[in-house]
Amino acid sequence: MSLRLEGVGYRYAGSATDALIDVDLAIEPGEVVGVCGPNAGGKSTLCLVAGGLAPLTIGGQLRGRVSIDGSATAGAKQYEVAQRVGILFQEPQAQLSDSVPTVWEEVAFGPRNLSLPLDEVVARTWGALEALDIADLCERDPGRLSGGQAQLVALASVLALQPAYLVLDEPTSQLDPEGTRLVAEALARAAAVTGAGILVVEHKTDLLARLCARLAIVEAGRIVKQGTAVTMLGLPELDELGVSPPETVRLRRAVEATGGHWDPSWT
Amino acid sequence: MIVIAVMADLWRGFRPYFIVLTPLVLSIMLINTFLYPGAQSALFNVGPFTATAEGLTAAAQAALRVVAFAASVGVFALSTRTDELVDDLEQRGLGRRASFVISAAIGTVPRMAERAREIVDAQRARGMDTEGGLRGRLRGLLPLAGPLVLGALTDVEQRTMALEARAFAAPGRRTVLREHPDSATQRALRWGLSLLAVALLVLAVGGWLAWLP
Secondary structure, eight states, X not given: OOEEEEEEEEEOTTOSSOSEEEEEEEEOTTOEEEEEOSTTSSHHHHHHHHTXXXXXXXXXXXXXXXXXXXXEOTTOOHHHHHTTEEEEOSOSGGGSOSOOSSHHHHHHHHHHHTTOOHHHHHHHHHHHHHHTTOGGGTTSOGGGSOHHHHHHHHHHHHHTTOOSEEEEESTTTTOOHHHHHHHHHHHHHHXXXXXXXXXXXXXXXXXXXXXXXXXXXXXXXXXXXXXXXXXXXXXXXXXXXXXXXXXXXXXXXXXXXXXXXXXXXXX | OHHHHHHTTOTGGGHHHHHXXXXXXXXXXXXXXXXXXXXXXXEEEETTEEEEHHXXXXXXXXXXXXXXXXXXXXXXXXXOXXXXXXXXXXXXXXXXXXXXXXXXXXXXXXXXXXXHHHHHHHHHHXXXXXXXXXXXXXXXXXXXXXXXXXXXXXXXXXXXXXXXXXXXXXXXXXXXXXXXXXXXXXXXXXXXXXXXXXXXXXXXXXXXXXXXX
């Protein structure tokens, strides 16, 4: 039982180079795996491949095998994959359908697409809103939400499909500190409440340190290192890759640079 | 149409329609009444212009057509909520793509307007003159249209992926959230007015309404 990428390579349609090369990664149910690395390193492509959108929706060439709980995504329909793997993008408003007047209906959009019975649509919609503690937004116009709120609504819309795995592509990159805090709390809550396996790509390493047990570093389309989040986020190579380490790591380095002793219990 | 508007308490909402219609109706009345070609039955003179009975009749007909058309559009726009209309159309078998196009097209207008305002504000902050005379406004149009259109196109790609990720392409009919049953009166009116329209069309084509002015 896992979302598994085995020897995966991917090339966008019309491109002469591979965006992903020989990627091996597994996300177990209930586990939060982080991904970081330099810009244009293949992190977003990794999300699209893990979420099935590449190549099912956007085309391109996939090599290797992507499987969800043992079933390969190759040859599946995107709406089938969407019920197993939910994907959240960077831009909050561009993920909303723009076709309904309230947040409640926005969240109900996915379950309605599945032609579920009305009582199940209602139960799933309230379940997703309550899982993220945003039921009070249900009557609001989705187009008039703050960035953080819109991202939570987008996440609730994905959760309403009750996927076993979530793929989050820099979910806080477009948000201010308050929006980032809102989404970070919601992600921690979603991980605890839904028990979904989560793959989260982020530049904000403090968020990764808080959420993830494991971490992979992606550079030039390859996973160059993976291991426990504590080990990975403490690697000196992170700075060379343009990834700023978490505050605790910077603090530890500052203490050690001045000859002091770092007590791990301070974290 | 006006009776329906009054009954549905939409009278106040009609004000902008009247404001737009008044100059149009006035010009139709004046041009037809005084300048109707070949008219003989003079009614009165205003300076060099002569009002004619034929002109007045043609003016009244044309003005009534315009008012009837505008009033029906007005009653529809003021009395119908888009989401309810789309719900009902979906319930009657409209496909999910068609219904999405209707709702998204309407939902996108305010978002585009908001984005346009943001772009104009950003350009003003960088010193561009987007107000003042016609030339100044025209100069501001291109820097507005570029980012607006390109931004919308970029959004489309992500929005498409977001829709696919929410099972938009799943087969079957989408779950209908609300049913909007017709009352007996609504049903009677709907059928009665449709039949009346067909009957009038048949009568008009058959030449049985030639006695009407």
